[in-house]
Amino acid sequence: MAAPKLPRSDREVDLFFRLSRDLLAIADFKGYFQRVNPAWEQALGWTPEELLARPYLDFVHPDDRESTLAEAAKLTTGAVTITFENRYRSKDGSYRWLQWNSTPLTERGVIYADARDITHLKQAEEQLHRYAAEISDLYNLAPCGYHSLDPQGVFLRINDTELKWLGYKREEIVGRKRFPDLLQPDSLKLFEEAFAGFKRRGWVRDLEFELVRKDGTHLPIVINSTAVYNDAGEYVMSRSTVFDNTDRKALERMKDEFISMVGHELRTPLTSMRTALGLLASGRVSNSPEKVQQMLAIALDETDRLTRLVSDMLDLQRLELGRFKLLPQACDAAELVHQAADALQPVAEKAGLRLEISAQSAPLRADPDRIVQVLTNLLVNAVKFSPPGTTVRLSSEQRGAEAVFRVADEGPGIAPELGERIFERFRQGQSEARARGGMGLGLYICRAIVGQHGGRIGVESAPGQGSAFWFTLPVQKEGAS
Amino acid sequence: MSRLLVVDDDEHLRTVLAALLEAAGHSVATADDGAAALERLGREKFDLMVLDVWMPRMTGLEVLARIKALPAPPKVIMLTADDTPDTLLGALREQAYTYLSKPFDPDTLLGRVDEALGARPEALPIEVLSARPSWVELLVPCQLEVADRIQGFLKRLEADLPEDVRESVGLAFRELLLNAIEWGGKLDPNRKVRIAYLRTPRLLLYRIADPGAGFRFEGLDHSALSNPAEKPLQHIETRQQKGLRAGGFGILMSKAMVDELLYNEAQNEVVFVKYLDTKKPAT
Numbered sequence: 160m161a162a163p164k165l166p167r168s169d170r171e172v173d174l175f176f177r178l179s180r181d182l183l184a185i186a187d188f189k190g191y192f193q194r195v196n197p198a199w200e201q202a203l204g205w206t207p208e209e210l211l212a213r214p215y216l217d218f219v220h221p222d223d224r225e226s227t228l229a230e231a232a233k234l235t236t237g238a239v240t241i242t243f244e245n246r247y248r249s250k251d252g253s254y255r256w257l258q259w260n261s262t263p264l265t266e267r268g269v270i271y272a273d274a275r276d277i278t279h280l281k282q283a284e285e286q287l288h289r290y291a292a293e294i295s296d297l298y299n300l301a302p303c304g305y306h307s308l309d310p311q312g313v314f315l316r317i318n319d320t321e322l323k324w325l326g327y328k329r330e331e332i333v334g335r336k337r338f339p340d341l342l343q344p345d346s347l348k349l350f351e352e353a354f355a356g357f358k359r360r361g362w363v364r365d366l367e368f369e370l371v372r373k374d375g376t377h378l379p380i381v382i383n384s385t386a387v388y389n390d391a392g393e394y395v396m397s398r399s400t401v402f403d404n405t406d407r408k409a410l411e412r413m414k415d416e417f418i419s420m421v422g423h424e425l426r427t428p429l430t431s432m433r434t435a436l437g438l439l440a441s442g443r444v445s446n447s448p449e450k451v452q453q454m455l456a457i458a459l460d461e462t463d464r465l466t467r468l469v470s471d472m473l474d475l476q477r478l479e480l481g482r483f484k485l486l487p488q489a490c491d492a493a494e495l496v497h498q499a500a501d502a503l504q505p506v507a508e509k510a511g512l513r514l515e516i517s518a519q520s521a522p523l524r525a526d527p528d529r530i531v532q533v534l535t536n537l538l539v540n541a542v543k544f545s546p547p548g549t550t551v552r553l554s555s556e557q558r559g560a561e562a563v564f565r566v567a568d569e570g571p572g573i574a575p576e577l578g579e580r581i582f583e584r585f586r587q588g589q590s591e592a593r594a595r596g597g598m599g600l601g602l603y604i605c606r607a608i609v610g611q612h613g614g615r616i617g618v619e620s621a622p623g624q625g626s627a628f629w630f631t632l633p634v635q636k637e638g639a640s
Numbered sequence: 641m642s643r644l645l646v647v648d649d650d651e652h653l654r655t656v657l658a659a660l661l662e663a664a665g666h667s668v669a670t671a672d673d674g675a676a677a678l679e680r681l682g683r684e685k686f687d688l689m690v691l692d693v694w695m696p697r698m699t700g701l702e703v704l705a706r707i708k709a710l711p712a713p714p715k716v717i718m719l720t721a722d723d724t725p726d727t728l729l730g731a732l733r734e735q736a737y738t739y740l741s742k743p744f745d746p747d748t749l750l751g752r753v754d755e756a757l758g759a760r761p762e763a764l765p766i767e768v769l770s771a772r773p774s775w776v777e778l779l780v781p782c783q784l785e786v787a788d789r790i791q792g793f794l795k796r797l798e799a800d801l802p803e804d805v806r807e808s809v810g811l812a813f814r815e816l817l818l819n820a821i822e823w824g825g826k827l828d829p830n831r832k833v834r835i836a837y838l839r840t841p842r843l844l845l846y847r848i849a850d851p852g853a854g855f856r857f858e859g860l861d862h863s864a865l866s867n868p869a870e871k872p873l874q875h876i877e878t879r880q881q882k883g884l885r886a887g888g889f890g891i892l893m894s895k896a897m898v899d900e901l902l903y904n905e906a907q908n909e910v911v912f913v914k915y916l917d918t919k920k921p922a923t
């Protein structure tokens with residue numbers, strides 16, 4: 160089809176229409192394109208004929224049809240369209256985002272429209288959103304608290320984690336509270352000094368504070384911050400990370416308690432030894448061979464007690480470092496029970512207790528010294544907590560694939576709320592336990608030894624009902640070595 | 641022969657302490673816990689009790705609190721393996737004579753026992769006005785031996801401080817307390833000196849208020865403080881003339897030992913401060 164001969168100005172307009180990089184179209188009020196420029200084919204792949212053959216709505220993304228119809232209806236009333244966006248289907252089935260500017264000529268029933276492919280902008284925008292969401296996720300849901308403080312110490316922002324720790328809503332904090340408003344009164348001074356220095360220096364490391372939650376409870380934290388300055392070198396805000404320090408504080412407390420307990424446990428035997436030996440050295444008892452013997456016996460006993468304490472602590476050290484080595488060999492449950500009972504019999508007798516043994520055989524592959532150590536530890540505990548005249552029962556039996564050992568006493572029992580915690584490090588059952596001595600390492604060591612053998616350990620007890628500690632070891636199958 | 645009761649749940653310690661005290665010529669009975677001790681004390685009279693703090697069923701501090709109801713309670717020497725301020729202040733509050741932490745030199749125990757047995761009965765008890773580790777406040781009778789006891793207790797509260805700090809503070813406190821008891825209280829056991837010990841992370845503050853009318857530095861010719869520069873030991877002669885105990889370096893020495901030393905206008909109250917943070921405040 161030869162192009163109709165047009166006047167020069169019309170020819171130029173026509174050329175402009177055909178060369179435009181924008182998608183230009185003339186549409187009627189019935190929903191059809193009347194004319195489209197070649198840019199359409201470049202953008203969507205459809206030929207002008209294909210685009211003109213169907214209502215343009217056919218090409219619009221189903222989700223955008225409603226808004227497109229509304230926009231078209233608006234145009235028929237004479238209103239112009241500015242930057243309306245919808246998606247058009249390309250010939251390859253993908254969709255392109257188009258941004259429309261359109262002007263209707265109502266008296267002629269046509270719309271002059273130009274559209275621009277903004278798909279790349281949309282994609283960039285989407286990516287930006289995704290990125291922002293990712294950053295916000297990293298900020299808000301990080302496993303530590305984040306916040307920023309302005310020069311007055313007022314919160315500029317705070318993340319969800321820290322808000323959750325504190326029990327506040329963001330709007331209660333940001334722009335409203337100064338960081339020191341959340342502090343324990345006695346750390347206010349520390350904060351003001353640290354904050355002034357921080358603004359000058361630009362960093363602060365491992366500052367410990369105690370925050371007060373909305374419900375009034377306390378939260379120990381560690382803060383690290385760096386400062387943001389503007390071009391003039393003035394402090395703008397902080398970037399602060401906040402870590403929950405509860406566990407570390409608890410550990411510190413436990414360590415302190417442990418050290419004082421070790422102190423206590425070492426000091427009493429040392430005092431006895433010092434006094435006994437001092438008395439011997441002074442010659443004040445040399446006229447009584449009996450007294451001399453007694454003092455020597457006590458000094459010896461206390462030496463053994465200190466040795467046991469030290470080896471418990473070394474065991475603990477090895478357990479912590481994973482250097483606790485087992486020397487497994489074939490042995491029998493009943494034999495181990497008898498060994499432990501023989502060792503403890505004199506102690507039980509001295510404490511006025513009856514030791515009742517019921518030893519059933521079960522073939523084991525275990526480190527016999529370590530298992531006897533566990534049994535001895537449990538027996539020492541039972542003896543320590545039993546009133547005179549009561550019975551301590553020690554037994555072993557085979558139950559299926561397991562050997563079960565039991566040490567039961569008729570002592571005061573263990574409060575149920577203590578439960579499994581008595582097997583933790585540096586735990587003692589009751590305040591009375593402290594008075595009775597013991598460092599709270601025994602059960603922890605027992606659990607570690609039994610665990611390394613592939614067994615389980617537990618306790619059945621109620622206050623006033625005595626306690627029964629038990630542990631299991633896997634039975635050695637016949638013929639296996 | 642004095643009657644002594646040794647109370648400790650540790651059988652060995654009980655045995656060796658009894659042997660030690662018997663060898664020193666005392667008559668000794670033992671009890672293995674607080675309840676047994678109280679029962680024994682209800683039946684017999686003892687001059688002195690050596691009492692462990694941590695025992696099952698009833699702690700030594702509880703025993704101490706209960707014996708005050710006895711018609712003639714024994715003097716008490718507390719033994720403990722922990723030096724926590726709570727235990728220490730508890731012992732002080734309940735009028736323990738003194739406090740030994742394990743392990744101790746047996747001779748030290750014997751010395752303290754003799755000291756306690758020989759001590760005059762106090763005209764007035766030591767009153768504990770505050771027993772917080774950060775604020776201890778006491779009213780003590782104006783007796784010289786009380787100064788040593790109080791210093792013994794307070795020294796333990798400073799166990800975590802560097803030795804040089806403890807030593808200088810201890811010397812200053814002792815001198816100033818002796819001044820208060822001797823000059824302010826005229827060694828009158830019916831009058832009292834008020835002592836406050838305040839402890840913060842950054843400073844240690846002592847305040848000693850005596851019941852006297854105060855003094856003037858001008859009249860202090862028995863003190864090294866008033867010596868003319870060319871005769872730095874003139875006060876010693878003065879003291880000999882006046883029949884005073886050797887010493888008199890108190891205020892001068894104390895000034896050198898602490899960071900701040902202040903007297904009130906009447907000069908019957910003294911406050912001194914030792915800074916605990918290494919950097920001294922800008923002056």
